[in-house]
Amino acid sequence: MSSIIHGAGAATALSTFNPVDSKKLVSPSRTNLSVRSQRYIVAGSDASKKKKSFGSGLRVGHSQKLIANAAVATKEADTSASTGHELLLFEALQEGLEEEMDRDANVCVMGEDVGHYGGSYKVTKGLADKFGDLRVLDTPICENAFTGMGIGAAMTGLRPVIEGMNMGFLLLAFNQISNNCGMLHYTSGGQFTIPVVIRGPGGVGRQLGAEHSQRLESYFQSIPGIQMVACSTPYNAKGLMKAAIRSENPVILFEHVLLYNLKEKIPDEEYICNLEEAEMVRPGEHITILTYSRMRYHVMQAAKTLVNKGYDPEVIDIRSLKPFDLHTIGNSVKKTHRVLIVEECMRTGGIGASLTAAINENFHDYLDAPVVCLSSQDVPTPYAGTLEEWTVVQPAQIVTAVEQLCQ
Amino acid sequence: MSQNDQKRFDLSIDDASPYYNNNIPSLQIKIRFLFAKRDYSKANSRAPAMALSRLSSRSNTFLKPAITALHSPIRRHVSTDTSPITIETAVPFTSHLCESPSRSVETSSEEILAFFRDMARMRRMEIAADSLYKAKLIRGFCHLYDGQEALAVGMEAAITKKDAIITSYRDHCTFIGRGGKLVDAFSELMGRKTGCSHGKGGSMHFYKKDASFYGGHGIVGAQIPLGCGLAFAQKYNKDEAVTFTMYGDGAANQGQLFEALNIAALWDLPAILVCENNHYGMGTATWRSAKSPAYFKRGDYVPGLKVDGMDALAVKQACKFAKEHALKNGPIILEMDTYRYHGHSMSDPGSTYRTRDEISGVRQVRDPIERVRKLLLSHDIATEKELKDMEKEIRKEVDDAVAQAKESPVPDSSELFTNMYVKDCGVESFGADRKDLKVTLP
Numbered sequence: 147m148s149s150i151i152h153g154a155g156a157a158t159a160l161s162t163f164n165p166v167d168s169k170k171l172v173s174p175s176r177t178n179l180s181v182r183s184q185r186y187i188v189a190g191s192d193a194s195k196k197k198k199s200f201g202s203g204l205r206v207g208h209s210q211k212l213i214a215n216a217a218v219a220t221k222e223a224d225t226s227a228s229t230g231h232e233l234l235l236f237e238a239l240q241e242g243l244e245e246e247m248d249r250d251a252n253v254c255v256m257g258e259d260v261g262h263y264g265g266s267y268k269v270t271k272g273l274a275d276k277f278g279d280l281r282v283l284d285t286p287i288c289e290n291a292f293t294g295m296g297i298g299a300a301m302t303g304l305r306p307v308i309e310g311m312n313m314g315f316l317l318l319a320f321n322q323i324s325n326n327c328g329m330l331h332y333t334s335g336g337q338f339t340i341p342v343v344i345r346g347p348g349g350v351g352r353q354l355g356a357e358h359s360q361r362l363e364s365y366f367q368s369i370p371g372i373q374m375v376a377c378s379t380p381y382n383a384k385g386l387m388k389a390a391i392r393s394e395n396p397v398i399l400f401e402h403v404l405l406y407n408l409k410e411k412i413p414d415e416e417y418i419c420n421l422e423e424a425e426m427v428r429p430g431e432h433i434t435i436l437t438y439s440r441m442r443y444h445v446m447q448a449a450k451t452l453v454n455k456g457y458d459p460e461v462i463d464i465r466s467l468k469p470f471d472l473h474t475i476g477n478s479v480k481k482t483h484r485v486l487i488v489e490e491c492m493r494t495g496g497i498g499a500s501l502t503a504a505i506n507e508n509f510h511d512y513l514d515a516p517v518v519c520l521s522s523q524d525v526p527t528p529y530a531g532t533l534e535e536w537t538v539v540q541p542a543q544i545v546t547a548v549e550q551l552c553q
Numbered sequence: 554m555s556q557n558d559q560k561r562f563d564l565s566i567d568d569a570s571p572y573y574n575n576n577i578p579s580l581q582i583k584i585r586f587l588f589a590k591r592d593y594s595k596a597n598s599r600a601p602a603m604a605l606s607r608l609s610s611r612s613n614t615f616l617k618p619a620i621t622a623l624h625s626p627i628r629r630h631v632s633t634d635t636s637p638i639t640i641e642t643a644v645p646f647t648s649h650l651c652e653s654p655s656r657s658v659e660t661s662s663e664e665i666l667a668f669f670r671d672m673a674r675m676r677r678m679e680i681a682a683d684s685l686y687k688a689k690l691i692r693g694f695c696h697l698y699d700g701q702e703a704l705a706v707g708m709e710a711a712i713t714k715k716d717a718i719i720t721s722y723r724d725h726c727t728f729i730g731r732g733g734k735l736v737d738a739f740s741e742l743m744g745r746k747t748g749c750s751h752g753k754g755g756s757m758h759f760y761k762k763d764a765s766f767y768g769g770h771g772i773v774g775a776q777i778p779l780g781c782g783l784a785f786a787q788k789y790n791k792d793e794a795v796t797f798t799m800y801g802d803g804a805a806n807q808g809q810l811f812e813a814l815n816i817a818a819l820w821d822l823p824a825i826l827v828c829e830n831n832h833y834g835m836g837t838a839t840w841r842s843a844k845s846p847a848y849f850k851r852g853d854y855v856p857g858l859k860v861d862g863m864d865a866l867a868v869k870q871a872c873k874f875a876k877e878h879a880l881k882n883g884p885i886i887l888e889m890d891t892y893r894y895h896g897h898s899m900s901d902p903g904s905t906y907r908t909r910d911e912i913s914g915v916r917q918v919r920d921p922i923e924r925v926r927k928l929l930l931s932h933d934i935a936t937e938k939e940l941k942d943m944e945k946e947i948r949k950e951v952d953d954a955v956a957q958a959k960e961s962p963v964p965d966s967s968e969l970f971t972n973m974y975v976k977d978c979g980v981e982s983f984g985a986d987r988k989d990l991k992v993t994l995p
Contacts, residue, residue, distance in 0.1 A: 254789065280788075280789060283820075285816060286812070286815055286816060286819070288809075288812035288813075288815070288816070290778065290808070290809045290812060291777075291778040291781070291809050291812030291813040291815075291816055292778070292812075292816065293778070294775065294777070294778025294779050294781070294782060294809065294813070295778050295779070295781050295782035295785055295813065295816065296782060297778075297779055297782060298719070298767070298778065298779030298780060298781065298782020298783045298785070298786070299782040299783065299785050299786040299789070300782075301767055301779070301782070301783065301786075302717075302783055302786040302787075302790075303786070304785075304786045304789060304790075321772055321775055322775060322778065322779075325770075325771070325772055325775060326770070326775060326779060330768075331972055331973070331974070331975065332753055332972045332973060333750060333753055333754040333755075333758040333760075333769075334750050334754060334758065334760040334762075334768065334769075335748075335749070335750035335751035335752075335753055335754065335760075335972060336751070336971070336972040337750070337760050337761075337762040338760065338762060338767075339975050370973060371973055371974070373974070394974075394975035394976070395974045395975055
């Protein structure tokens with residue numbers, strides 16, 4: 147099975163679009179080599195026009211055909227293109243996990259209800275039957291202990307994938323993640339590597355309440371020694387899952403509760419995504435919009451409106467939250483000279499705050515306007531639906547911000 | 554340091570110290586361990602007389618090796634016989650939910666001599682670390698293990714290098730027990746490049762991967778889930794090895810201990826949890842911090858064993874028993890009744906929460922090295938003079954290691970960014986001015 151590793155950089159191929167099929171929206175085949183300088187107007191699916199945000203939690207709605215996205219370079223044109231298969235994001239994660247468990251006997255999964263129950267978001271469904279109880283471990287409810295156990299097992303060479311049922315629960319394991327996971331490689335002078343993957347859903351869901359709507363990327367971002375990635379599409383979910391498992395460093399993979407039912411066609415052949423790389427979603431000229439995870443969809447929705455108004459935003463899904471892909475981001479800033487960051491983290495001390503600082507420090511001379519960061523409000527997420535809507539960034543706010551920046 | 558200062562520090566080790574604090578808390582300090590039963594019947598018929606003579610020459614033992622009155626007229630070589638000797642432990646084992654191991658320990662002259670040497674080396678190392686800390690060559694936190702050496706050597710005698718050990722920050726002697734070199738330890742303590750963690754870890758982060766020594770952890774109790782993870786990996790890989798997860802009486806109150814114990818018992822992991830009960834969690838005595846200070850019973854559904862941790866042979870017997878048990882039946886808790894002479898760390902004089910009498914009392918009655926010395930003498934394995942010579946040699950060895958470590962280089966500034974990520978790839982790692990790129994994206 148050939149393994150395609152999708153490469154780096156801003157000079158990536160743009161998403162292809164077969165003009166004949168413009169009425170019927172199809173995810174492009176990734177194997178076509180594309181022309182760099184052409185720009186494409188990205189149309190959204192009809193279903194999404196009516197809704198503000200995607201899906202409805204765990205219910206599988208009618209299938210969401212996604213905007214052509216994920217422009218990545220391919221090595222060469224493959225004319226015998228397999229068309230790929232369509233699946234939901236949680237199935238993509240499962241596929242990635244299963245492939246890695248098949249490939250390496252050291253990979254094991256531990257978490258609450260990952261085994262017999264199949265995972266609370268079905269990411270580990272069927273794995274316990276296939277691999278047995280020793281490789282897919284149902285733990286009791288003790289995040290501190292089982293995260294620590296995963297890290298201890300990793301010190302000997304196992305590659306555990308630790309699932310937090312909700313990212314917020316991993317706060318109980320903060321000590322283990324910060325001191326042991328992040329720092330052991332350094333404090334032991336390189337003797338031990340900790341190849342763990344810590345994953346779980348986070349983010350603001352559908353009225354889940356304050357404690358179940360947390361965004362931990364801001365809390366973990368200063369821990370030295372870990373890598374953080376956030377997936378947003380089935381394609382990059384599978385790719386990042388595989389890359390994270392193969393990585394020798396501890397990786398925290400942030401998934402989002404509302405994105406589990408996104409459907410997309412992904413290639414049949416094996417591929418992994420680069421952990422430190424950002425994804426060019428939509429190339430443009432006027433402004434760079436940096437985003438990740440669920441906010442990507444809000445941004446793309448706003449992008450439609452913006453395009454109708456005559457703006458040409460460049461949308462980059464940063465994917466790698468630690469370290470930032472300053473190469474891609476930098477090239478984009480050098481092109482457009484304006485930056486808008488849209489994130490779901492809190493305003494204070496969030497990913498956007500760090501990214502603003504990084505861009506200001508490194509690309510100050512290229513900026514025509516101050517970096518604007520749209521983040522969630524610094525409040526615990528309320529239960530009431532209307533209030534909850536206003537804690538996160540909405541497409542209308544993005545449109546307003548772009549208009550103000552581009553004056 | 555002036556001659557007078559040196560003398561003062563030497564004296565402080567001997568407990569006749571100007572640091573003695575008269576403010577003993579009005580609450581009675583329970584010193585029941587002072588009255589541990591000593592069984593002199595079999596092994597040490599000459600012991601009481603020797604103990605008395607030992608008391609008077611106590612202060613001379615390590616500091617001014619003197620020729621005692623007891624040298625043998627016939628020059629005899631130290632016996633390194635490996636033929637088995639059976640010795641009874643002084644204190645019986647107490648067990649919870651399991652059978653106690655037998656009190657008769659199989660050992661040999663060679664082994665007892667090795668105990669003596671290793672413990673003397675560890676003791677000397679800790680005392681040297683004490684002086685280095687006061688000379689400000691070791692900074693930060695320095696937690697010394699003197700008094701508890703029997704644990705480290707007893708455990709090593711019962712296990713192989715495939716069995717894993719993980720412990721807390723009081724890890725200097727465990728590192729040496731696992732085969733670590735003195736010079737590596739001192740270099741790491743002084744923050745030099747040649748240290749076991751290349752100077753990046755410090756006192757609390759000694760590791761030795763090839764000997765399955767997993768550290769060295771600063772946060773109290775955080776090593777317990779790690780230890781159960783090591784046991785899990787051993788079970789996963791079918792290693793037929795066990796993990797000794799060591800923690801103290803203070804850490805025994807951590808929730809993560811019970812969480813990890815639950816998982817270990819549920820999954821039958823070969824984990825042996827060793828509680829080094831030195832009766833004080835920093836400044837808080839066990840009776841003030843634990844409602845149930847019977848730490849070996851706290852496992853509830855997990856069997857436990859209480860061991861006299863100052864007796865290297867008892868420790869050896871218990872660890873052997875525990876290893877067999879863990880490989881068959883899952884986790885077991887060992888509570889080692891031990892004592893530390895120094896305070897919790899170098900910033901703690903160790904006398905505000907306990908009396909000088911208590912410390913010197915334990916030193917006289919239960920010191921692990923003295924116990925082994927008596928064994929060696931009573932079984933005619935070595936003479937007093939030979940032992941003193943051995944101690945002199947060890948002292949020289951430690952001093953040489955200190956001198957060598959003092960000469961070692963400090964790490965380069967480029968080392969600040971190494972070992973952050975494996976292969977340091979895929980990272981852009983900047984220097985302080987954000988312009989000096991260390992590594993770039995591939």
